[in-house]
Amino acid sequence: MSQAIIHIQTVTIVINKQDYMSKYTAKIVWQRGEQEHFIDQKYTRAHQWSFDGGACIAASSSPSIVPLPYSVEENVDPEEAFIASLSSCHMLFFLQLAAKNKLIVDKYVDQAIGVMAKDKNGKISMTKVTLRPHVQFSDDNQPSKAQLEQLHHQAHDQCFIANSVKTQVVTEVIY
Numbered sequence: 001m002s003q004a005i006i007h008i009q010t011v012t013i014v015i016n017k018q019d020y021m022s023k024y025t026a027k028i029v030w031q032r033g034e035q036e037h038f039i040d041q042k043y044t045r046a047h048q049w050s051f052d053g054g055a056c057i058a059a060s061s062s063p064s065i066v067p068l069p070y071s072v073e074e075n076v077d078p079e080e081a082f083i084a085s086l087s088s089c090h091m092l093f094f095l096q097l098a099a100k101n102k103l104i105v106d107k108y109v110d111q112a113i114g115v116m117a118k119d120k121n122g123k124i125s126m127t128k129v130t131l132r133p134h135v136q137f138s139d140d141n142q143p144s145k146a147q148l149e150q151l152h153h154q155a156h157d158q159c160f161i162a163n164s165v166k167t168q169v170v171t172e173v174i175y
Helices: 078-100 145-158
Strands: 026-029 047-051 056-059 105-110 113-118 124-131 133-137 168-171
Touching (some): 078 113, 078 168, 145 168
Parallel strands (some): 124 168
Antiparallel strands (some): 026 047, 047 056, 113 124
16 A cells, blocks of 8 residues: 655745735635536636625626636626726826826726737736727816827836736827
8 A cells, every 4th residue: 555645834924014005805706506516517607706895796707718608798707807907007097197287087988908818838818908098188288199198108107907917018099
């Protein structure tokens, strides 16, 4: 009779408050349906995202990855959320910079696009996200094209999410 010896190492990491600026949480809940066998791969991918402020988001895998009916098309998928987080972060910094420069923004719309492909290591990943912001300013004070591009460049440089990912993030300013 052969024996396998397994060594398990326990690592305790202590994170002190001074080691980070902020901490964020998300609760992800999925539950198998009563009639789902699971091991046959025929189970729902629908689940819930809950956040500390009380927001709950219906989520699922993308139907382009896991076919219907196991994905829920109307739910947010992780790939869409990834694109939205990049776009939202960029927008929030852009708005702050515009206000700081005494520019009044009336509306901001971004039709962001994400592309999944194999990366240089052959792994499928979100290789490129293109932000396509269209900003409407108050008639009183319109920025020049150069100013607008500079504001978007600064917003990109300051975006925490963009600074955290290896995905190429491109901004195509819509005039």
